[in-house]
Amino acid sequence: MNTREIRKRIVSIKKTQQITKAMKMVAAVRYRKAFQNLVANRPYRKEIENIVSDLVSKKNDDYENAYFVSPKKTVKELLILITSDKGFCGSFNSSLLKNCHKRLRLSGDNTDILTIGKKGKDFLSVRGYGIVAGYSGVMNNLNYASVNKIINDILTRFASKKYKKVTIMYNEFRIVTQATTKIFKLLPLEFDQKAAVKSEFIFEPDLKTLLEKLLPKYLSVVIYGILLESNAAEQGLRMSSMEQATKNTEEMMKRLTLQYNKVRQGNITKELSDLVGGAAAVS
Amino acid sequence: MEKTFLLEILSPDSQIFKGAVSHLEGPSSIGSFGVLKNHAPLLATLKKGKIKFEYGKEKKELKIEEGFVEVLTDKVRILVEGCV
Numbered sequence: 541m542n543t544r545e546i547r548k549r550i551v552s553i554k555k556t557q558q559i560t561k562a563m564k565m566v567a568a569v570r571y572r573k574a575f576q577n578l579v580a581n582r583p584y585r586k587e588i589e590n591i592v593s594d595l596v597s598k599k600n601d602d603y604e605n606a607y608f609v610s611p612k613k614t615v616k617e618l619l620i621l622i623t624s625d626k627g628f629c630g631s632f633n634s635s636l637l638k639n640c641h642k643r644l645r646l647s648g649d650n651t652d653i654l655t656i657g658k659k660g661k662d663f664l665s666v667r668g669y670g671i672v673a674g675y676s677g678v679m680n681n682l683n684y685a686s687v688n689k690i691i692n693d694i695l696t697r698f699a700s701k702k703y704k705k706v707t708i709m710y711n712e713f714r715i716v717t718q719a720t721t722k723i724f725k726l727l728p729l730e731f732d733q734k735a736a737v738k739s740e741f742i743f744e745p746d747l748k749t750l751l752e753k754l755l756p757k758y759l760s761v762v763i764y765g766i767l768l769e770s771n772a773a774e775q776g777l778r779m780s781s782m783e784q785a786t787k788n789t790e791e792m793m794k795r796l797t798l799q800y801n802k803v804r805q806g807n808i809t810k811e812l813s814d815l816v817g818g819a820a821a822v823s
Numbered sequence: 824m825e826k827t828f829l830l831e832i833l834s835p836d837s838q839i840f841k842g843a844v845s846h847l848e849g850p851s852s853i854g855s856f857g858v859l860k861n862h863a864p865l866l867a868t869l870k871k872g873k874i875k876f877e878y879g880k881e882k883k884e885l886k887i888e889e890g891f892v893e894v895l896t897d898k899v900r901i902l903v904e905g906c907v
Binding site: 577742744749 | 831833834835836837838851852853856863864865866867868891893900902904905
């Protein structure tokens, strides 16, 4: 390579670096917001979970609710796959999709898939899996009201008794540098049977009506919490992978600058020795 | 004697209010209810409507979507879908 080629490469890498730097900063802002949303959601989720599990432990044995029963006539499973819409987020999608693919190869015929996020839909539809519904653009403006439609869709699908169970596959939010696939059994509902702990409540209107109203809300908030978690994990991974990319460009630039200087020095030495050799020949 | 109790209003997106209040009124699904300190434990559904409470000397009003209220001996938690 001559000096001009090397210089061209340095300039182009510098441009790439500017892009990855900007993406990292955007991701950092989004990550902070996603994390805040996740934290803000926790008290509500925890509280409604407490109330529901308390009520469930108090319910009579003959109480029946469709959310607790898994239909007997079917073997089908509804799998909800939560990925991102966009790339550049390290192993966020790839490791999740790998795990999902593995799972589907075993039980693909009995699984209907609902995807949230464009990446998952693209990946699975190319491989010929049946996707019953695909949502995208959910994470752009994630709030409780905006995901209502999706949650209702999921709950109606289970209510139609076509599915034995509903499972969610998503990336758990643990640390920002690593994607951890989590498989969560959403329906039918299962609670650890525990002894009733709280003092006796007065129920208004009554326990049955309360449970009927609370359960869908509880499920919504669980799904919403998972979406928040996936979003935080996505932005965190994007931030760290863009930081890594920026570091890589820096390293490449260092290497290329060194090479450039070497070639340049070589050229100078060559020209000088030519000059000296020429002068010696003349005199 | 102190006549206040802790009121916490939570929604899926945020904590709307937290503080010591002295009186709370809200629309439960079978009629409006009022809570003072040392109310018996109660769990009730809330209709869309207004909740009122006294925070210090201030009287506050909040319009809420559907939700639930949980009254414990020294604490009241209101869980709502959202508030306007």
